[in-house]
Amino acid sequence: MKINVEKLKKIVGENNVSDNVVDLYVYSSDASVHQAMPSVVVKPRTIEDVQKIMGYANNDKIPVVPRGAGSGTSGHSVPIDGGIVMDMKGMNRIIEIRPEDMLCKVEPGVVDDDLNRTLKPYGLFYPPAPASSRIATIGGEIGANASGVRSVKYGATRDYVLGMKVVLANGDLVNLGSNTRVHSSGYQLERLIVGSEGTLGIVVEATMKISPLPKFRCLAVANFKELEDAGNAISDIIASGCQPSLLELMDGIGIVAVNKALDLGLKEVGAIILFEADGNVKEAVDYEIRKIEEICEKHNGTDIEMSYDAKERQRLFGGRKKLFASLSKYKEGIICTDLADDMGVPNSKIAETAKKIHEIAKKHNVIMAVYGHCGSGVIHTKIMLDSKKQSQWDEAARVIEELYDYVHSVGGVTSAEHGIGLSKAPAWKKARKDIIPMMRAIKKALDPNNILNPHKIMDAPDDWVKATNLRYRVIS
Amino acid sequence: MKINVEKLKKIVGENNVSDNVVDLYVYSSDASVHQAMPSVVVKPRTIEDVQKIMGYANNDKIPVVPRGAGSGTSGHSVPIDGGIVMDMKGMNRIIEIRPEDMLCKVEPGVVDDDLNRTLKPYGLFYPPAPASSRIATIGGEIGANASGVRSVKYGATRDYVLGMKVVLANGDLVNLGSNTRVHSSGYQLERLIVGSEGTLGIVVEATMKISPLPKFRCLAVANFKELEDAGNAISDIIASGCQPSLLELMDGIGIVAVNKALDLGLKEVGAIILFEADGNVKEAVDYEIRKIEEICEKHNGTDIEMSYDAKERQRLFGGRKKLFASLSKYKEGIICTDLADDMGVPNSKIAETAKKIHEIAKKHNVIMAVYGHCGSGVIHTKIMLDSKKQSQWDEAARVIEELYDYVHSVGGVTSAEHGIGLSKAPAWKKARKDIIPMMRAIKKALDPNNILNPHKIMDAPDDWVKATNLRYRVIS
Numbered sequence: 001m002k003i004n005v006e007k008l009k010k011i012v013g014e015n016n017v018s019d020n021v022v023d024l025y026v027y028s029s030d031a032s033v034h035q036a037m038p039s040v041v042v043k044p045r046t047i048e049d050v051q052k053i054m055g056y057a058n059n060d061k062i063p064v065v066p067r068g069a070g071s072g073t074s075g076h077s078v079p080i081d082g083g084i085v086m087d088m089k090g091m092n093r094i095i096e097i098r099p100e101d102m103l104c105k106v107e108p109g110v111v112d113d114d115l116n117r118t119l120k121p122y123g124l125f126y127p128p129a130p131a132s133s134r135i136a137t138i139g140g141e142i143g144a145n146a147s148g149v150r151s152v153k154y155g156a157t158r159d160y161v162l163g164m165k166v167v168l169a170n171g172d173l174v175n176l177g178s179n180t181r182v183h184s185s186g187y188q189l190e191r192l193i194v195g196s197e198g199t200l201g202i203v204v205e206a207t208m209k210i211s212p213l214p215k216f217r218c219l220a221v222a223n224f225k226e227l228e229d230a231g232n233a234i235s236d237i238i239a240s241g242c243q244p245s246l247l248e249l250m251d252g253i254g255i256v257a258v259n260k261a262l263d264l265g266l267k268e269v270g271a272i273i274l275f276e277a278d279g280n281v282k283e284a285v286d287y288e289i290r291k292i293e294e295i296c297e298k299h300n301g302t303d304i305e306m307s308y309d310a311k312e313r314q315r316l317f318g319g320r321k322k323l324f325a326s327l328s329k330y331k332e333g334i335i336c337t338d339l340a341d342d343m344g345v346p347n348s349k350i351a352e353t354a355k356k357i358h359e360i361a362k363k364h365n366v367i368m369a370v371y372g373h374c375g376s377g378v379i380h381t382k383i384m385l386d387s388k389k390q391s392q393w394d395e396a397a398r399v400i401e402e403l404y405d406y407v408h409s410v411g412g413v414t415s416a417e418h419g420i421g422l423s424k425a426p427a428w429k430k431a432r433k434d435i436i437p438m439m440r441a442i443k444k445a446l447d448p449n450n451i452l453n454p455h456k457i458m459d460a461p462d463d464w465v466k467a468t469n470l471r472y473r474v475i476s
Numbered sequence: 477m478k479i480n481v482e483k484l485k486k487i488v489g490e491n492n493v494s495d496n497v498v499d500l501y502v503y504s505s506d507a508s509v510h511q512a513m514p515s516v517v518v519k520p521r522t523i524e525d526v527q528k529i530m531g532y533a534n535n536d537k538i539p540v541v542p543r544g545a546g547s548g549t550s551g552h553s554v555p556i557d558g559g560i561v562m563d564m565k566g567m568n569r570i571i572e573i574r575p576e577d578m579l580c581k582v583e584p585g586v587v588d589d590d591l592n593r594t595l596k597p598y599g600l601f602y603p604p605a606p607a608s609s610r611i612a613t614i615g616g617e618i619g620a621n622a623s624g625v626r627s628v629k630y631g632a633t634r635d636y637v638l639g640m641k642v643v644l645a646n647g648d649l650v651n652l653g654s655n656t657r658v659h660s661s662g663y664q665l666e667r668l669i670v671g672s673e674g675t676l677g678i679v680v681e682a683t684m685k686i687s688p689l690p691k692f693r694c695l696a697v698a699n700f701k702e703l704e705d706a707g708n709a710i711s712d713i714i715a716s717g718c719q720p721s722l723l724e725l726m727d728g729i730g731i732v733a734v735n736k737a738l739d740l741g742l743k744e745v746g747a748i749i750l751f752e753a754d755g756n757v758k759e760a761v762d763y764e765i766r767k768i769e770e771i772c773e774k775h776n777g778t779d780i781e782m783s784y785d786a787k788e789r790q791r792l793f794g795g796r797k798k799l800f801a802s803l804s805k806y807k808e809g810i811i812c813t814d815l816a817d818d819m820g821v822p823n824s825k826i827a828e829t830a831k832k833i834h835e836i837a838k839k840h841n842v843i844m845a846v847y848g849h850c851g852s853g854v855i856h857t858k859i860m861l862d863s864k865k866q867s868q869w870d871e872a873a874r875v876i877e878e879l880y881d882y883v884h885s886v887g888g889v890t891s892a893e894h895g896i897g898l899s900k901a902p903a904w905k906k907a908r909k910d911i912i913p914m915m916r917a918i919k920k921a922l923d924p925n926n927i928l929n930p931h932k933i934m935d936a937p938d939d940w941v942k943a944t945n946l947r948y949r950v951i952s
Contacts, residue, residue: 147658415661
């Protein structure tokens with residue numbers, strides 16, 4: 001593939017194009033295990049830049065991979081076919097905040113935490129809150145349909161997208177959705193774009209619903225001797241109609257890891273549950289917390305600690321917040337991989353799934369931590385293994401297969417909030433054969449030359465290990 | 477077009493097919509002004525029936541129009557090209573209610589109120605609540621992305637669809653979405669189907685999120701001398717971060733109409749606002765009601781009445797509930813039309829839009845009532861006119877044009893919750909030219925023979941008056 005770098009420089013300016021190998025290397029990977037070199041990196045500054053780049057790429061059939069922070073763990077932004085990586089971080093203006101309409105308009109490169117910092121003085125917030133909010137961009141969050149600790153009450157990115165401007169594969173600009181809370185005016189294309197991982201169009205502006213910040217938040221932690229009890233408590237909390245604003249699980253492996261990494265002195269029990277309620281009236285927050293507390297106690301939860309105070313809440317949540325970074329401390333000589341990190345299961349299957357993960361790990365002689373936003377069925381895991389032994393990698397491959405087979409058999413999904421990309425594609429394709437033709441038909445209709453983030457999701461290689469170089473991350 | 481009625485009878489049984497002209501006439505119209513005769517009506521009982529019918533229709537290129545209760549006001553289910561009307565009301569099983577997963581699975585013909593009656597003993601409800609919930613089916617509500625009085629807090633149908641089974645134009649069955657609260661596993665095709673008005677596939681099963689019924693509901697009514705004050709109060713309520721579970725406007729014309737029709741003895745002011753708050757803790761409900769009350773008073777709202785009692789709430793809401801049926805009583809000799817009934821505007825534009833509607837009506841010598849779920853920007857109107865005078869119909873056409881031009885100019889949408897169908901298509905097409913090619917590309921990809929509810933939304937005729945027979949409804 002021959003790329004006319006001079007032409008790209010004319011569009012976006014000399015400083016916003018690079019084919020220097022050092023730059024290309026930076027853009028060759030994201031937070032997944034994958035790595036593949038782009039041919040060139042381009043940083044558009046305006047919608048017109050994006051349109052012109054796409055017009056050129058479509059004409060010359062050059063792959064274009066849009067990219068935000070590169071914090072995705074499934075390989076969405078790894079340019080498996082080379083071509084152009086389009087770095088959207090330069091388009092990072094918060095265009096408007098309209099408290100009177102409870103919406104904001106942003107460019108795709110706006111960082112989630114920056115948006116929330118800007119909204120705070122208005123008494124507003126943007127709820128999805130993925131764990132990577134410190135760096136993740138709104139455009140990337142739209143691509144992955146990101147969610148996080150608040151999804152149990154507030155939902156995922158798809159629930160906040162009111163409208164968007166999208167540049168299509170051929171360079172056309174379309175205005176999708178509306179400025180209104182509800183609409184029934186043509187196909188809900190804005191919701192089709194959410195979660196499409198950059199394969200259908202490039203989001204160049206997003207209109208997002210925002211919410212009033214609650215006056216009170218109370219966070220609590222409960223200890224459980226048995227992981228299964230904690231899982232059952234979570235299922236029961238949801239089934240009882242409680243409305244926590246956060247409901248997290250962390251297993252004993254996670255507790256040991258954060259104790260080692262952060263010296264927190266947490267009691268090393270089978271699992272902890274963290275739960276929060278929020279609202280404008282303290283009595284209502286108390287009521288939710290009390291109801292959840294009772295359910296925890298019914299399931300043998302003990303040592304329940306809680307606080308309304310912001311600093312105290314931060315302390316209580318500290319271990320969970322830093323869990324991912326701490327996991328590699330669990331045991332000398334192991335690394336912590338994202339190979340199967342993000343399943344979703346129906347609420348009633350949480351205890352069973354957590355137990356199953358530990359069983360599978362034991363059977364295959366790897367370590368797996370279980371945690372996640374279990375209140376909305378999100379189960380995160382990390383497969384922890386000795387990266388120097390090939391046998392461990394072989395076991396990991398078997399773990400992945402068994403784990404996804406189990407999750408799909410109970411009506412769960414391959415990915416709850418990280419996306420399919422490359423690494424989750426083989427398992428997802430196996431489970432969802434029926435919808436692949438429909439997805440391919442839509443992809444072909446909107447991107448006939450297959451230039452937008454090609455060979456991802458339904459078109460990803462069946463063997464993700466061979467699909468790209470692998471970049472095993474050793475977290476220390 | 478030749479239709480093999482015997483073949484259809486073999487698929488669904490003799491009693492579930494009719495080409496009798498009396499039956500065809502019943503299926504020739506919905507709640508809109510449109511009327512066009514189908515060639516045959518078929519009532520599938522199973523998913524396999526639907527697959528076989530579609531396989532046959534696709535092969536022989538016969539249009540198929542799926543239909544629920546026929547309560548749509550835009551002509552979605554009017555068979556403009558003849559062909560098969562597929563009546564989905566026979567597929568009306570509530571397949572399962574899973575409180576433990578906060579979801580239910582239903583066939584498309586389940587009536588909204590029936591579902592809610594079934595959910596009530598579980599302490600659960602299905603929130604979208606369109607005004608036609610007594611007859612509207614879940615399949616039809618999905619087709620229109622229906623919403624209603626609760627959308628200000630609970631959202632629209634699109635916010636409740638977790639997954640669905642859909643039969644595509646070629647008869648293939650696909651399983652879209654998930655059984656989980658969040659998912660990031662392939663395109664969110666389930667949300668693309670919502671609001672697609674039967675043009676992309678036939679929903680044969682839906683997995684819907686359900687919600688816990690709140691313990692307390694408090695409904696209140698406030699009078700306003702001036703419509704504009706009422707509109708400004710509504711904007712201010714939302715902008716202030718209040719979270720009403722219902723926030724309705726009804727103008728003076730509506731008040732006079734319900735007084736005449738129902739002898740309610742309401743004070744004939746410029747407008748009333750109805751607002752409700754709900755929750756599990758009375759203090760929190762009181763807090764919301766008090767906050768909203770204060771804002772109403774700030775905008776000259778008076779005579780505020782409120783109640784927690786179910787019967788009292790019914791009384792307070794009675795006028796609004798029966799408004800549509802009462803409007804034709806407003807003045808002797810007029811009929812009440814759905815010609816432009818369902819705009820959506822940004823929250824801050826409610827007062828301006830309400831005022832504008834009255835201005836346009838006055839200018840063109842027709843009567844227009846303004847009401848709706850204004851808390852979520854939904855503005856309903858009815859154009860009321862003397863149907864015997866051609867001049868009145870001519871004025872109505874000008875009203876429609878002016879009204880939609882205004883709504884689009886302030887960033888509003890053609891339809892907030894009723895859909896585009898036939899009658900809203902000309903205005904919508906004029907405003908949203910940019911997305912028509914994208915919608916057509918998707919339509920063509922999924923229905924290459926254009927047999928699924930053809931010539932609707934983006935493909936509807938530009939002159940809806942000539943598009944079908946017109947069936948002017950005289951409500952008496």
